[in-house]
Amino acid sequence: MKKLKKSEMLRRGQVEHVKAERNLLAEVDSNCIVKLYCSFQDEEYLYLIMEYLPGGDMMTLLMRKDTLTEDEARFYVGETVLAIESIHKHNYIHRDIKPDNLLLDRNGHMKLSDFGLCKPLDCSTLQEKIFLRQTILVELFKVMDALQPQNVHNRSNYNIGKGTGGCLLILLLELLTILPQRSC
Template identity: 45%
Template sequence: MVSNFGPEDADDQQQNFYKPQEGLLQQGKRFLQLGRLPTKHDFNFVKLLSAGAYGGVWLAVHRDTSERVAIKVLKKKDMMDKNVVRQVMAEKNILQFARSPFLINLWCSFTTKESLYMVMEYASGGDLAAYLKMCERLPVDQARRYIAETILAVEYIHEFGIVHRDLKPDNLVIAENGHIKLTDFGLSKVGVMNRTSVLEEHSVAGVADFKDKQRLGTPDYMAPEVITGQGYGKAVDWWAIGIILYEFLYGAPPYSGDTVEELWDQTLNAPVEFPEDDEDDEDEENRQDPYYVIPEARDLIELLLEKDPARRLGT
């Protein structure tokens, strides 16, 4: 379906425009250099890429420059009804200041009477959840590169006091150049940037930066301290990286259950286990297999999946 005016045709009043700083403009989109502020009428909305509880993300094409973008359209009424205005504005603020090659770019944003429009970089390779579903597991070299780029993205946001809280393959997208981009900061918690967050001083820096006991995130990737309702912080992202790395290498997360409760029981109590055919590292032929997981990779996963956040790698 192609729409000239997007998901909202009658709403033309435009306010609160944001465009990137000059440095990002120079490496950004030509439509930002046309001498006028973009509006929704400048884009053809080609197809809906994903839909959520209070909006969706569209693939759109600028009508003058033919540049492809992803536009997140969020209905203000739905955001207010679901009490997620602060979450949405936190995501917008994070993307506005972020300057990392491993974070999705926000090119500009604007509001109308009914909606917020966030015009972002389009990642033509799709997300890693879909990619994993297609290929089942990743060769070790590819997994190493993707997880390294994910770590660089996470370290970058942690430097600014941001905890993502929903790291998973669905939120890692493949850019046109083949590199990974971290996206979807809707559940992120902001500390240094936003001092209205409730901070909790703790003897172990970064372990419980936020006095937050909400169970936010995706169950397969939730750290033990999130499940049990402890105060938590940056360590939850390192746990999720461990789950993602295991999934890259073996095709599925390490913990499972028929119900969320069973899954969480495994997460809290079961040790991480590896397939038996990975144990024989003396077999030279086995080690030549591009999918063979070396012992050091298993060690890294175990360090990331340490159930005690104070001892977890990265904290």
């Protein structure tokens, strides 16, 4: 259960973010996204009743294991891609992909959570969708350049854009190596 104090949401200007989170969770039905069962409110709080995931989060798993095997990292990045694809199909972007927001179910499958920074995309025309995909590809190329062997040893070269592609590859790096966490 996520319990959000209304006065805090107003004070922090988070009403639109919370609405977007609730709307996205109500709209998207995916095995890779935490499920919202219902939402309700009283005078002080808004409540989101969501699926319980007993496996913890990816950050806890990383702290326990230090790094994942290549196969494990490939599996979790693949599930993250599926989750991102699910929300993009509904014209939302997550904007906060990091190990803390990747929850694990009892079978070890990953589910994306915490949509507090998600944003609806206004992709009403095909041109806008094409531009969005091109922007993501540009971010991927920036990341791939930063990951060249001559650049990897110097952590200051991780000044990559904050697109989805960048987040995914940074996540992959976090799963396979012991690098400082980067928020996207």
